Amino acid sequence: MLAPTLLAWAGAGAAPDGTTHLFDIPAQPLPQALQLYGETTGVAVLIDARMLGGLRSTAVSGRHAPLPALQMLLRGTGLAPRFVDGGGFTLVAGEIPPPGDTAPANAGTRSATASAAPQHRAAWVIQQSLEAALCGARATRPGSYRVALQLWVDPASHRVGRADVLESSGDPRRDAAILRRLDDLAMPGLPVDLPQPVTLLLLPHAAGRTPPCRGAR
Numbered sequence: 565m566l567a568p569t570l571l572a573w574a575g576a577g578a579a580p581d582g583t584t585h586l587f588d589i590p591a592q593p594l595p596q597a598l599q600l601y602g603e604t605t606g607v608a609v610l611i612d613a614r615m616l617g618g619l620r621s622t623a624v625s626g627r628h629a630p631l632p633a634l635q636m637l638l639r640g641t642g643l644a645p646r647f648v649d650g651g652g653f654t655l656v657a658g659e660i661p662p663p664g665d666t667a668p669a670n671a672g673t674r675s676a677t678a679s680a681a682p683q684h685r686a687a688w689v690i691q692q693s694l695e696a697a698l699c700g701a702r703a704t705r706p707g708s709y710r711v712a713l714q715l716w717v718d719p720a721s722h723r724v725g726r727a728d729v730l731e732s733s734g735d736p737r738r739d740a741a742i743l744r745r746l747d748d749l750a751m752p753g754l755p756v757d758l759p760q761p762v763t764l765l766l767l768p769h770a771a772g773r774t775p776p777c778r779g780a781r
Contacts, residue, residue, distance in 0.1 A: 587624045587633050597621030597637055603767055605630045607653060619643070654687060658760050678726050689754045690762065697745040698766075699777035706777065709733040711742065713764040719756040724749040734767065 575709070589600045594616050607620040607630055622639040634645045634653070643655045698704040712731035715724050729739045 585628045591623045594619040594621050635643045693751045706759045
């Protein structure tokens with residue numbers, strides 16, 4: 565079974581330069597630390613969970629901008645952040661040349677960036693598809709609730725074949741409406757080798773972030 569990919573999404577729009585947040589994230593297993601990071605910043609997270617097994621975060625406290633805070637949180641894990649369009653980031657394996665390696669200093673960066681390209685694309689496709697589906701109805705419009713979902717996407721048709729609620733939004737009628745909106749949802753351009761299922765954590769709108777559904781009425 566393929567490891568799930570986790571996407572935490574709290575609205576579109578990259579964090580503006582100079583924006584800071586107050587962090588209080590203790591050292592803990594990395595998946596939980598990244599979830600707290602997403603809840604604090606409203607920054608979307610797209611992660612191949614196979615990269616996280618057994619890793620622990622470094623504690624982050626005090627007021628920091630999103631990128632320096634994330635770099636502190638990842639210290640010692642061997643992972644590095646790559647921010648993507650739409651206000652999110654992916655994690656890629658940082659490559660450290662062995663002693664005596666004469667490769668150019670930026671070779672590892674180029675390799676890591678190339679390996680992250682499919683995740684960049686997946687983050688954009690998933691976010692755009694979710695906005696199109698959920699912003700179309702008042703009951704499912706994101707920004708005021710938290711819900712965890714799991715999706716299975718048919719790699720041939722690029723459509724959602726199955727969706728489950730992992731953590732309720734607190735309103736069973738809203739949960740059911742979300743699942744109806746996601747049923748057979750098209751995700752054109754999603755990488756065919758994206759690990760499945762995709763686990764989605766939709767978070768309430770964070771202060772200072774561009775609200776989701778900007779064009780919705």
